[in-house]
Amino acid sequence: MTRKNVDLKIKELKSNLGIMKDLRLSVGKVIDDSWEETIGPTPYPSITDLRNWDMKILQKYKPFYMPFCDLCCLCTYGKCDLSNNKRGACGLNMEAQQSRIVLLAACIGAATHTAHARHLVDELIEKFGRNYPLDVGGTNVEVEAPVTRLVTGIRPKTLGDLDTILDYLETQINHLLSATHTGQEGNNLDFESKVLQAGMVDQVGMEIADMAQVSCFGFPKADPNAPLVDLGFGAVDPTKPTIMVVGHNVPPAIGIMDYLNEKGLYGKIDVCGLCCTAHDITRYSSKAKIVGPISWQLRFIRSGLPDILVVDEQCIRADSLEEAKKIKAPLIASSSKNCLGLEDRTKDPVDEIVNDLVSGQVDGVLILDPEKVGEVAVRTAMEVAPKRKKFKIIPEIKDLIEIAKKCNLCNECRRACPNDQEIPKAMVSAGKGDLTKLEKIYEECIGCGRCEYVCPNEFPIHSFIVKAGEKKMKQEQYKIRAGRGAIQDVEIRRVGQPIIFGEIPGVVAFVGCANYPKGGEEVAEMIEEFAKRRFIVVTSGCAAMSAGMVKDEDGKSPYEKYPGNFDAGGLVNVGSCVSNPHIAGAAIKIASIFAKRNLRGNYEEIADYVHNRVGAVGIAWGAMSQKAASIASGFWRLGIPVIVGPHGSKYRRMLLGRKDRKEDWYVYDSRTGERVYGGPAPEHLFYAAETKEEAMVMIAKLCMRPNDNTKGRAIKLSHYIDLHKRFYGTMPDDIHLFVRRLSDIPITMKDEIVRILDEKGWKERIIPDPTLLPRMVRKKANKK
Amino acid sequence: MTRKNVDLKIKELKSNLGIMKDLRLSVGKVIDDSWEETIGPTPYPSITDLRNWDMKILQKYKPFYMPFCDLCCLCTYGKCDLSNNKRGACGLNMEAQQSRIVLLAACIGAATHTAHARHLVDELIEKFGRNYPLDVGGTNVEVEAPVTRLVTGIRPKTLGDLDTILDYLETQINHLLSATHTGQEGNNLDFESKVLQAGMVDQVGMEIADMAQVSCFGFPKADPNAPLVDLGFGAVDPTKPTIMVVGHNVPPAIGIMDYLNEKGLYGKIDVCGLCCTAHDITRYSSKAKIVGPISWQLRFIRSGLPDILVVDEQCIRADSLEEAKKIKAPLIASSSKNCLGLEDRTKDPVDEIVNDLVSGQVDGVLILDPEKVGEVAVRTAMEVAPKRKKFKIIPEIKDLIEIAKKCNLCNECRRACPNDQEIPKAMVSAGKGDLTKLEKIYEECIGCGRCEYVCPNEFPIHSFIVKAGEKKMKQEQYKIRAGRGAIQDVEIRRVGQPIIFGEIPGVVAFVGCANYPKGGEEVAEMIEEFAKRRFIVVTSGCAAMSAGMVKDEDGKSPYEKYPGNFDAGGLVNVGSCVSNPHIAGAAIKIASIFAKRNLRGNYEEIADYVHNRVGAVGIAWGAMSQKAASIASGFWRLGIPVIVGPHGSKYRRMLLGRKDRKEDWYVYDSRTGERVYGGPAPEHLFYAAETKEEAMVMIAKLCMRPNDNTKGRAIKLSHYIDLHKRFYGTMPDDIHLFVRRLSDIPITMKDEIVRILDEKGWKERIIPDPTLLPRMVRKKANKK
C-alpha cells in the first residue's frame, strides 16, 4: 500500500518540533556520525554545484558537433531547420540542440540504471528488509561504495540507505530532464555540464544496483578468482529443454534457478542468457550459461534452441514476441518497463498460465513476480520442449542456394545495413554454392535484421547469414570469468603507486554494447594486446563477452590465460553494465586508499586527482545506447577519457582537446602555485576512432597523465611509440609534447627521439604536481 | 548539507527493529489515520497498476499515427528507416516509435512541472519549515488536493507532505523515462499506457507546485473575485524603468516585488511579466502587469521597453541573452535549469553585480537566490534606465519602406514561417508604403523569428512586423482576472448535479500555449461563444491571456464581462500552467463532493465517473510544448477529451473514436450489469481540429456524456446542432447516435429531428447508469 517499507510506528512523539500524533516515520537520511572523514564541499550536489569544474573540463575538451539531422523536431513549434546558424522557433541554435539531445540520451540512460536500481532495491527491501546489510567484499572492501561516498557523502550500510540515495538520484534526473524542455536551457556548455551531472548520477545509480544484487544474491564479492563459466552458442546443450533469459534485471532468472534447485531439476534444463542478465545469472550460479551479447538475440532465437524466452528489461529486441512466435516458443515478459502488450497474469494460478502457454492459447504473458516467472518458465519449458522439438527457421543450405539465385542485386539490403555489409555480392556467391562470403558476414553482422525488411524478394537474409555461420556458431564454446564485482582495497594499495606514477602503463576498460563495426574479434584483439603489454584490462557488459570469444592455438580463451586480479596483465571482468562503477570506483579508491584523499562529498578534488594522475581509458567499441552515453558521461566528469568506435560519431558530438594549442594544457603545480605546461595528457575526453588500429595507438597515448614520473612516462611512451610504429609505420609527430625531461625518453629509443626533439626545438621542463584547482595549491602550501 | 530538512534527532531509539543509534529521521510518509475515507485499490499506483483501465480507454480511442519523420534517430544503431512497416535495428516498429516519442514528450513535460514543484517546495521548506500548513482556500476548500488524494491516497497537510509525494512522482517519471530506452518497451499500446501514467503524475506535480505557492505566497485562494489586473503591451508605462520577468518560477519575481515594497519603490518601476511568471506575480501583487503570452517575448524585448530581463525557467526563448544585448538591457538568469552560459554570481556582493551589469562589463549574470535577484534587478533597472533610454531596435517606418523595396520575393521567409505567413506579398505592399498586410501578419505572427534567419537580405522581418503592428500594440490594454486557484467545494456542490445531468452543457477549459495558427483572437472568440452559451469556461496559462485580449464596443474585455465563478456563464482563470489541475480537480471533486464517491487512491472508479458523466473538454489551441503533451495526457487518463489546433497534429498521433463502429460504444448499465449502447460520447479523446469553426462544433459535441439526462442531452444537442448549422450550414449527420429517447430532442427542433431519426431507422433505447468497470456493477448491486 505504501511505496516504502515503514520502520517505525509512533503513536505520539514529542520533539523539538512539537508533538506529532499518529505518524509513521521512515528512515530518511542517515547521518553517520561514526564516519570520521570530514565532509567535503559538495555532498548531494545540485545541478549547478559542480558547474565550475565542468566548465574547466569543457574548456580543455570543447564539443565538436556533428549533427545527426539538420532539424529539431522536439516540439510542435517545429520542425525547425537549425542548419547553417539558423535558430529554431524557440530561439535555440544547433550547438545547443546537439548538446540537448546528448543530455536527453544521458537522462534516459541514467534513468534506466536508476529505475533498475530502484526496482531491485524495492524488491529486495520487501524481501530482506530495510536493515539488510550491504556487503560487496567483506573485509577486503572497506570502501564499499566509492562513487556513492564521493557524490553523496554517505556511507551506505543497509538496503534502506540505498533507498534514500535513490531519492536524490531521481530528483536529479528529473531536474536534468526538465532542462531539455523547450524554452529551458539555452546554452550548449550548460547542457554539457548537465550531461556530466547525469553521468555522475548514473554512476551512483549503477553502483547501488550492483551493491544491492551482490549483497542479497551472494554474487562473487570482489573475487579475482570468480568461477569460469560457459560462454558461447556451442555451450548450450541442444538435447535439453532450454530457457533463454534476456535483459538486465536478474531476479526472474534467479527465480528460475531457484525453482530448478528446489525441484532438483538442475542439469535437466539449460538456462542460458544474453546481455547483462546473462552476466548476472552466472554470478548467481555458475551452472547457467552465457550465449552472447545483444547482437546474438535474433540468431539464437532463430536457431530454434530456446523453448521459452524470458525477457526482463533493457536491451530486449522489440520484436522478440514475433520472433519467438516464429519458432513456436512462448515468451514471458517480466518487467513493467517492457510489457509487450501482453496480458498481466501475475495474479493468476501457475497451472492456468502454464496451460495457456503450452497449448499455444496465448503467445506470451506478462508476469511481474520473479518467483512465479521461475516456476512458469521451468514448467512451460519442460512441456513445450517435446512438442516443438527445437523447431527452427534457419533454412537448409540447398534451399538457401536456390533462393539466393533469385537475388536481383538491387543493393537494398546493403543500403539498409548499418555496417554496409556487401550482402548482394555474398548472395551471388551463395547462388553459386559458395557460402564463404556470407560466412564472413556472419562474423561481422550485428544481428539487427534491417536487411530483411527491405529485400523486395523478402529473403530472410539474416537467417541466411546465420546458416552460413552455423558451423562456426556451433563451435563457439568459450570460458568467461563470472563478474567479480568490486576491486579489493588491498589490490588498490598494491597498484596505486605504479598507476599514479605511470609504471603500470594504464587501466584500460572495455565496456558496453556489441554494435561493432567489424565484429567482436576486434575487441578481443585489442584486449589481448593490452593484457600482453601488462596494462590492467577491465571488462564489463557485452564487451566482456566479446573479450572471451576467441581462442589461442591451445584452445584457451583470454579469461583462461590472464588472471582476474586488478593488477598489471590482469583481465578483470567486473560484471554486467551496472558493475561499471567498480571501474570508476577503482580510480576513486586510488585517490582515497592509496593517496589518502578525502572522498566524502569531495567530488572536485577527487576528479582533479583522477584526471591528472590515474591513467585510465574507457573503450566502448560498440556503444550504441543511451546508457552508453550516460556511462561515458560519468567517466568524463571524473576526467577519464572514452574512446568509441566509428559509429560512435553518431552520438552527435565529441569532446576533443587541441594539442596544437599550447595554452589549453596548463595546470597548477600544487607545490608552487605556478601555472605549468602539463602537455596534452589526456589529449581527448570523448573521441571516435576510425579503426581498431587507430584506437590502440590512441589508448596508449590517452593513458599518459601530467603526474607520470619519468620512469612511468618512459614506459607509457614506449608503448605509444611501439604501437604507432607498428600500425602507422612511423614515429608519432607529437612526442615532443609528452617528453618533459630527457629521462622521460625510453632508453632504447633515446637517439632517435633526441634527434626529433632537437628538430622541434624542445626544451626540458618541469614535471608539476598537477591540479586544475587553485584551492589545491593553497591546501598543499598550508600543509607546510 | 543534507538534501532534506531533518526533523528529528534521536540519540538512541528502540523499536521493533532493534536499537538504532545516532540517527536522524526525516518524516517519510504520513499515514493519516484521522482520515476516515476508505483507501481505494491503487494508492501510489505503479506504472502497471492502472494498465487495465488504460487499455479500456485505448480500445475506444485508438491511436492514429502521423509520423513526423520516417526515421528513428534515438540511438547509434540508427538512424533507422521505419517507414512502410519496416523495423529498426532494435526490432521496433513505427507505431511503437511514435508512441515512444509521445512518452518521451510526456516525461519531459511531467519532469518539468515536477522539477519546478520540487524546486519550489525545497525553497519553501527551507524558508517556512516542513510543517508549514497548506491552505488553498480556507474552509471553502475541504478537498484541498483532489488529484493528489485520488492518486496517492494521501491528504497533504504541510509542505513536508508534499516532499514525500514528490519522491513518488520522481520515481514514476524515472521509471517511465527508462521505458523509452532502446530495447525496453516494444508495444505501442503499452507506451500509450505509460503516457497516461506520465500525465497522471504530471497533474499531481502541478497540483503540488500550485498548492505550495498559493499557500506560502498568499495568492488568491479559490477566489472567484480575484482582482482584475492590467494586461497588454499598452499597460506598461514607457516613462518608468521596467523590469521584465519571464518564465514559470515566481520566487525571483517575488524577490523583486518584495524589494520594491521594502524600499518604497512601488510605482516608480514597472514590473511586467510574460508567460506563467506573469500570471503568478499578479497573483502575488495586483500591481504587477502581464504583457502577454510566450509569443510576445521577441516583440516586447525589441520594443526597447524592458530595462532588465529576469528569466527563470520554462518557456524562455533560448536567444533571450542575444536579444537583450541588442537593446542594451542586461539579463539575470535565475534558474539552474537555464543558466545560459552565464557566470554564477550567487555568492558575490550585490554592489559588484549591479556595477558589472550597469557598466556593461557583463551582459548578464546567473543568480540562484531569488531575494538577491530582487535587489540586483531593481537596482540595476534604476541605474540602467536613464542610460539606455528605452533603446529599441524596431525600425522607423521610412527605413522599413526603403528596405522592403529591396525584397527579392524569394519566398524563403514564408517557407520558414511555421504558419506560412505571406510575408513576401506584405513586403511588396510595404515597399509601396502600405503596411496593412504586415499589420495583418502582426496579428497572426507567433513571434518565432524563423523568417529572419533565412532572409538572404538579412531583413529584420519580425521587427518590421512589429513596427507595422506598433499602433495596435501600444493600444493593447486589457484586464485579466488574476488566477483564482482552486474551485470551492460550495461551487462544486452547486454545479455538480446540473453538470452530471447535462443541464450545464459543459465545462470548457482553454489552456496552454500561444502557438496559434491564426492569432490569439480565435481563442478569444471561442471563449466568448461558450461563455455566452453559459457553459462554464475555464482558462489558464497563455490561453488565459489571449482570452482577455479583445474588447467589446464598450471597451470591456471578457474578464470584465463574465464573472469569475465556476458556474454557468462564468469565465474562470485558474492561473498559470501549474494551476491546470484545478480543472481536472473540479471534475474529480464533482465525483467526490457531489456524488460522494471515495477519492482516496481510487483512480479507476473516479476516472470512470468523470469519463461517463462530467461533460468537460480541454482546448489547447496553441499547444506546442512537451508540457502541453503531459497536461493533455493527464486529462486523457481521466477520460476527458482534448482538442488541439491544426499544428497539434504534429504531436504525431491522435486518439480517435470511431462513431461508425457501434461495438466500440457499449457501457455497463451499473443498475443491471447489462451492456448497453451508450453512444459515441465523447467521440474522441485527442483530436486536432482544422479550424476554429470545426473546433467549436466539436467542443459542443464532445461535452455529451452517456449519463446526460434527457433534459441535459436536449440542451447539449441544441448547442451542437445550432453551432453545426451556423458553421456547416447543415444538420449534423450523427444526431441519431446521440438521441436516446424522444425526450432527448430539443423541443424547437422536434419535427426536423424526428424526420431524420425515422430515415435512419432509429429506435428508442435505454439511458444507462454508465460505467466501463464491471466491478462498479457489483458495487451498486451490493448496495441494494
Added chain:
Amino acid sequence: MSDAPWQKAEVAGTKRALPLVKPEVVLAMLKRSKHPILVVGHKIVEIDLDGKKLIDFVIDIAKAGEIPIVATAHSVKEFLNREFQSVASMPVMDVANRLTDPEWKGLDGKGTYDLAFFIGLPYYMEWLILSGLKNFSGNLQTISLDGFYQPNATWSIPNISSKELREFFEALILKLGGQ
C-alpha cells in the same frame, strides 16, 4: 518549379512523392482507380487563383472527373452556398483515420478507397496526414493538388506559382471532359 518541400523544415523521408506535372497523370490514376475520393480542406475558400477561388476549380474537377468530395472543417458550407450538393463532410482527422482502416466502408458505403486527392489543408497538417497514410494505409495512393510539394504523397504537384496552378487545373478540367 521545385520538388523540395514547401515548408523547408518538413523534409522528405526515405521515399518522396513523384512530381505531378502533367494532368495526364491524374487521368491515368483515375482510370485505374475503383474508388477515388477528393479530400478538401478549408483553405480552398481562402485561396484565389487570379480571380477564381480554389473551391470553384475543385467543383469543376469533381464534376468533370466524377470524384466524390469530402469537405473537411467548415468548408462544406461553401459548397452548399454554391449549390454543390454531392459533398460529404467530416473532420479531416476522421477521414484520415478511416482511410487507414481496410475495413472502412467509405462515405458511400461502397468500400475502401484506393485513391485520395488532397487539397486545401494547412501545409503541415496535410504533410502529417499524408505521412500517416503513407505508413499505415497499405494500398491507398495519394495525390496532393495544392501546388505546394508534399513529399509524403504518392504524387504531388511541385511548388508552382498560382498562375501555373491555374493552368494545370484548367488543362485538367478540359481533359476530364469538363469546361
Added chain:
Amino acid sequence: MSDAPWQKAEVAGTKRALPLVKPEVVLAMLKRSKHPILVVGHKIVEIDLDGKKLIDFVIDIAKAGEIPIVATAHSVKEFLNREFQSVASMPVMDVANRLTDPEWKGLDGKGTYDLAFFIGLPYYMEWLILSGLKNFSGNLQTISLDGFYQPNATWSIPNISSKELREFFEALILKLGGQ
C-alpha cells in the same frame, strides 16, 4: 546513378550536395581554391576498382592535382609502403574538428583550408563529419569522392558503380595532367 543517400536512412536535410558527375567540376573548384586538402580514410586500402586499389587512384590524383593529403587512421602506413611520402597523418576527428576552426594554421602552417576532398571513410562517419563541416565550417567547400552520394557535402559523386568510379578517376587524372 542516384543522388539519394547511399545508406538509405541517412537522409538529406534541407540542403543537399550537388551531384558531381563531371571531372571538370573538380578542376574548376581546384582552380578557385587557395588551400585544398584531401582527407583519406582507411577504406582506400580495402576498396578495389577492378584491379587497382583506391589508394593508387588517390595517389595519382594527389600528384596530378598537387593536393596535399592527410591520411586518417592507419592509412598513412599504406602510403609509406607505396613510397608516397608527402602525406600527413591525423585521426579524422582531429582533422574535422580543426577544419571548423578558422584560426587553425593547417597541417602545413599555411592557414585555413577552403576546399576539402573526402574519400575512404566509413559512409556514416563521413556523413556526420560532413554534417559538422556543413554547419560549423563557414567558408569551407567539401567534395565527396567515394562514389556513394553524401548529401552533406557541397558536391558529391552520386551513387555510381565501381566501373563508373574508375572511369571518373581516370578522366580526372588525365584532366589534371597526370597519366
